[in-house]
Amino acid sequence: MNTKQQILARKHLEKRLVGVRKLELAVPPRGWMRAIREALGMSTRQLAERMGVSPSRVPTIEKAEVTGGTTIKTLREAAEAMNCTFVYTFVPVKPLDEILEDRAKEKARKDIARLDHTMKLENQALRRTDLQDEQQRLINGYLAGSPRQLWDN
Known part of the structure; x- marks a missing residue:
């Protein structure tokens, strides 16, 4: 799909x-x-x-x-x-798009934390605004691509 x-x-x-x-x-x-x-x-x-x-x-x-x-x-x-209809469902706790967005944010945060740590070790730390911009770029990329990539650890 x-x-x-x-x-x-x-x-x-x-x-x-x-x-x-x-x-x-x-x-x-x-x-x-x-x-x-x-x-x-x-x-x-x-x-x-x-x-x-x-x-x-x-x-x-x-x-x-x-x-x-x-x-x-x-x-x-x-x-x-008993002349009843059995109903079975999964009910997401919030809209599916929000779940995907939350997961993209979580994954991007982890990726940025690793990047920031590596850059600091190499004495090339990025500014906070640069990190935030990169995090937003990652989030947008995750959301634009296949949702399957969001669930890989």
């Missing part, structure tokens, strides 16, 4: 994430599966029957949901058995 396609893909993904970012979901302490099942007045036996599993399996799945030890497939099956 070329750079223009990546930028376009990020923009489309950001549009999809707008609604999700606005959600303030507080996970029920005993998990979504149990909360929905109980709200529907469904017993573990009834849910197990609808899922096609043994009745002892439902409490095990409910506990595993809370601890993070279940699979997406199992949660999807439980949701379907």
Whole structure:
């Protein structure tokens, strides 16, 4: 995927994430599966029957949901058995472009620190403004190129 396609893909993904970012979901302490099942007045036996599993399996799945030890497939099956839609998503803590910009700044800072150290050792230290200019040039270069280069250490 070329750079223009990546930028376009990020923009489309950001549009999809707008609604999700606005959600303030507080996970029920005993998990979504149990909360929905109980709200529907469904017993573990009834849910197990609808899922096609043994009745002892439902409490095990409910506990595993809370601890993070279940699979997406199992949660999807439980949701379907309760006439629910299972939703799974990653929600970036800030817009994707900001994450890339922050990473470019971090990488440029490290690069400039190494450069500055080397130049000082050679008694050729650069002025602070020159270092800042070079750092901004690096940031712009990282952001103009492939985002893959940002994630190499």
